[in-house]
Amino acid sequence: MKDFIWLTKHFFSLILKKPKTLLLYLGTPLVSIGIAFLLFGSMGTESVHVGIINDDHQKLATETIQFIQGLKQMNVKQIQQKDVSNQLASGNLDLVIRFQPGFTKGLYSGKPNQVEVISIKGAAVTTQVESYLNHHLDQLSKMGQAANGDIKMFEQIYQGTKKGSLQVVTHSTQDESINDQISTGSIGYLLVIMLISAANLSGTILQEKENRTYFRLLSTPINARKFVLANVCVNMSIMIIQAIITILLMTKVFNIQTHIPVWGLALVMILYSFVAVAISLVMISFSNSSSTASTLQNIIITPTCMLAGCFWPVEIMPNFVQRIADFLPQHWTLETLKQLQLGESISQLSLHLAIICAFAAAFFLIAIYKFSRNDDVRTFL
């Protein structure tokens, strides 16, 4: 046991001796969050660019334009009729609102018909503006109906509402789906980074072989099992530290609400660490050089992570691809986290956790079997 601890400490010291490698292992979680922010962070926060054509030039048209300008995340500018097509086609404007002649007159009489909304982006862009606009015009038209065409009466009611009795207040509500996308996106990328890190750390087994220190070690009281186990210990520790750093950065630094209990998140990530290390050992066991291991890493990690939904939601992929994802541990890890986000408890997800454990066990068994099949001086176990 003493020699095992000595060897494990040695592996750690070798990592600490290389600040760049250490920075790579511990800094990559930040990269995962960064990528998720880049991809999902901007969603739902962009302004809507609105063009206004005022052909009415009356009081209520002007005040309605001011109302639109006062809405949050609206970028409003006045344009001419001849510019509509160009501005919409070039994407400079998302929609155009045209106040036709007689707009104010129509409102006074309670019939607001002279307004037109033009867009080539469709309901995705126009719905929000239209709902605010309709609400505003509905209020004005009701005042018009109450005044029954009497402009003086309308003005009295209108001024009254402006002074405070009737006001439209807008609030921006937090879009939780974006927050959840950033957190699951960060974790998706973290899963990829953890797999790559695990493969690199297990790769030191091959490097020790290539440097001949592995064989030198086997002539000491260290045997191959202790050697691999010490490597696994170091590997696991780095994986767990990466997961902790990611969780802390997400919650404490970037204030991303994961909507997952911290301990549940930690448990799932620890289980995934086992899977990552086990997969890396399988890749090493089938490699006889660092270059072979590197090729295997490229063949296995990126495609499986794509299929499992680490880079994008699995739901956007065809059905048959989604079925393939069911056979990938990354998918089950993400799925467990999604369920936790939806409010399921850890105990309700025991089957999910058992599946992740089963993946880890299966990969470890494959690695052990493959290692033990070697019977020459290059043997591992």
Next chain:
Amino acid sequence: MNILELTKLTKKFGDFIAVDQLTLSIAEGEIFGLLGANGAGKSTTINMVSGLIRATSGEIQLMGKSITNNRHFAKMNIGVVPQDIAIYEDLTAYENVKFFAGLYGLRGTKLDEQVKKALEFVGLSDRHKSFPKNFSGGMKRRLNIACAIAHQPKLIIMDEPTVGIDPQSRNYILNSVRKLNEMGCTIIYTSHYMEEVEEVCSQIAIVDHGKVIAEGTKEQLKSIITDTKDVWVEVKNIDGLKLEPIQTINGVLGVEVSDNQIKINSDMGVNNLNAIIQHFITNQIEIHSIQEKEPNLESVFLTLTGRSLRD
């Protein structure tokens, strides 16, 4: 007392028999030379003794204990200097030796003392803080040795410890081998350099096709294969030299001429050097140099195995 005994040791890789019923005894305090061409089974034997691979059959006993059942005991008492330099480039010389010594359970002051002693022994005390990447090939080889001796093993296996180094470092290492032996270590020494083996080994075994084909002191090995000697005479001018009279000299078995050199093969038991010299003086042939050569290990090896050691 024998420190190491190999009995009918066999190692098979599939159908290939790398070591075939090899039996060998190494007495305590010897410097034992293991000679064999590439693929002879020498490295496989060393790998089995040092615990890198398991034997297919047969027995290895270290200090009277089977290493199969006492693997930890065996490893604690063996120090291996591998043919390939096996050190960590990212660790200093001191840290390298400390790491390997620590694997044998040494800790604290004892560890520090042993590490310093090992570095001093190989002449790297003043470079203990340096990284091996700044070392010459010879210095790396010496560090390789320090890593193997810091835990003070009873048996040291040195596999080609002088490959690719300068003569100065080579001499340093050969002296270190003798010193280690004087300090009580038994050493198994393999080398492609026959003169090194002749120089330092007290006992030699020649391995071929996985078997020991000859064993003994260097004198015993030489006497196994030949009872003749060669006299090389270099003359100024070979014109007018007649070979037949030389062949009539007592003990001469054959004469060969190459350029201005005459190789005279004679019976080892007959001292005919004076008669040979007299023949050249009588025939007024000026002698430049004369040299009597006894068979060396290289010729012994060649005769026994039919191939050179470097084949």
